[in-house]
Amino acid sequence: MSETLSESHVDPVASAAEPMADAVLDLPAAGASSSDNASSDAIPSDTSAEAVSEKRQVARWYAVQVASSCEKKVKATLEQRAVTLGVDNRILEIEIPQTPGVKLKKDGSRQSTEEKVFPGYVLVRMVLDEDTMMAVRSTPNVINFVGAEERRATARARGHIKPRPLSRQEVDRIFKRAAEKKPVVKVDLSEGDQILVTAGPFKDFQGEVIEVSGERNKLKALLSIFGRETPVELEFAQISKQS
Numbered sequence: 664m665s666e667t668l669s670e671s672h673v674d675p676v677a678s679a680a681e682p683m684a685d686a687v688l689d690l691p692a693a694g695a696s697s698s699d700n701a702s703s704d705a706i707p708s709d710t711s712a713e714a715v716s717e718k719r720q721v722a723r724w725y726a727v728q729v730a731s732s733c734e735k736k737v738k739a740t741l742e743q744r745a746v747t748l749g750v751d752n753r754i755l756e757i758e759i760p761q762t763p764g765v766k767l768k769k770d771g772s773r774q775s776t777e778e779k780v781f782p783g784y785v786l787v788r789m790v791l792d793e794d795t796m797m798a799v800r801s802t803p804n805v806i807n808f809v810g811a812e813e814r815r816a817t818a819r820a821r822g823h824i825k826p827r828p829l830s831r832q833e834v835d836r837i838f839k840r841a842a843e844k845k846p847v848v849k850v851d852l853s854e855g856d857q858i859l860v861t862a863g864p865f866k867d868f869q870g871e872v873i874e875v876s877g878e879r880n881k882l883k884a885l886l887s888i889f890g891r892e893t894p895v896e897l898e899f900a901q902i903s904k905q906s
Contacts, residue, residue, distance in 0.1 A: 668686065726781075728808075735759065786834075
């Protein structure tokens, strides 16, 4: 399934902006050390709760638009860059939601494939800060985060895209959809191709394809039944292509 987004980067995977606390990281405060705690300048007990709160940062899921067919390349590159740039403790997961698929080849054989739920997008679970944003945005083949555009003072200049976290409901829906979606069958067929029916009530009949409905995993073919050309709807799994 292919779902496209507008240039403003607002899409089905980012239809809600509720925060999602999937993970909480205890990040050390800049410059903190055991010697600091023993010094006379240690944080007073009455403000320690506030200090701990400042250290705790929430990791959320963000959708990132990438160049066409570059999802896997972006995932691998960003994983490496996160380690190199020292932000792998804040860029925690990079996912490409996929569902099983089957490709029907010309010779009738079937090949298992993976179909992307949202082509052109990857999901990143991360703590959002200047370092992690820069790591993602500067990764080759990344276009931008999905989010809201912040208007600049001059109307002609394009605004900055502010990353918007996905809600828990959106994340659950995306991954549930990938897990439950029925396998997609992609077939290398077009009108005029000759087929052989391999299953069902018309098994061993030969015919000519007159219509292909990839989204329904079905096609229509003209079969010779009782000497007459009759249009019959068949599932991709019921036929093989004749050479």
